[in-house]
Amino acid sequence: MLSFEHVSHHFGARTLFQDFNQTLPESRIVLTGANGMGKTTLLLIAAGVLVPSAGTVYFNQQPVTATAMRHKIGISANKVSLPGFFTVMEMLSFQARQFNCPANNEWIERLGLSPFLNTKVDDLSLGNNKKLSLILALMHQPELLLLDEPTNGLDEQTRQALDNFLASYPGQIVIASHETGVFADATQVRHLHLDASGVHAR
Numbered sequence: 001m002l003s004f005e006h007v008s009h010h011f012g013a014r015t016l017f018q019d020f021n022q023t024l025p026e027s028r029i030v031l032t033g034a035n036g037m038g039k040t041t042l043l044l045i046a047a048g049v050l051v052p053s054a055g056t057v058y059f060n061q062q063p064v065t066a067t068a069m070r071h072k073i074g075i076s077a078n079k080v081s082l083p084g085f086f087t088v089m090e091m092l093s094f095q096a097r098q099f100n101c102p103a104n105n106e107w108i109e110r111l112g113l114s115p116f117l118n119t120k121v122d123d124l125s126l127g128n129n130k131k132l133s134l135i136l137a138l139m140h141q142p143e144l145l146l147l148d149e150p151t152n153g154l155d156e157q158t159r160q161a162l163d164n165f166l167a168s169y170p171g172q173i174v175i176a177s178h179e180t181g182v183f184a185d186a187t188q189v190r191h192l193h194l195d196a197s198g199v200h201a202r
């Protein structure tokens, strides 16, 4: 369960959110808001990748910045850039070693990334880069999965495969999206909306 306690964040003079307090027991959370409102920033903070200006984010009562949480959280966001000089296979192997999980998971096949295993990350198309980022986020089957615009740039077949996968994912999922129909079939969905006055739970 994700929980924000007195979380504030600002970049220079710009405050994105101030004293955000919310416990989110729902298994599916959708984060919406206009461009530049802070959706990606909130995801990075929830992943423990970015330390907020104030406050703490907890996942199952543990601060997300704790080292032990690395194995429990997965994030796919354009702002989490991948080292361009690695090939796809090297990247997957590296991640597998980090998380002590198999690199050869079904997702490489299912997302059609097999022909690109020897391609350097820098040389991947936008869609294939997105696929790699998604696989890296979910290959260790994290308890908390944070996805920034996961279907952006994906072809229809891949979108469908991802939707089906997410529908039965056992962990908690937070998706930042401009699309309204995210988690259409889920029963427990919480909506968070960001605007100029901060984060609003709906």
Ligand SMILES: Nc1ncnc2c1ncn2[C@@H]1O[C@H](COP(=O)(O)OP(=O)(O)OP(=O)(O)O)[C@@H](O)[C@H]1O
Pocket (backbone or CB within 6 Å): 011, 016, 033, 034, 035, 036, 037, 038, 039, 040, 041, 042
């Ligand atoms: N490292 C940074 N330093 C300074 N400003 C930043 C930094 N990262 C993000 N920002 C600013 O913070 C604001 C929120 O950015 P963020 O990427 O979180 O928005 P977003 O809601 O995800 O936008 P979009 O829908 O366009 O992806 C933007 O105005 C952005 O320019």
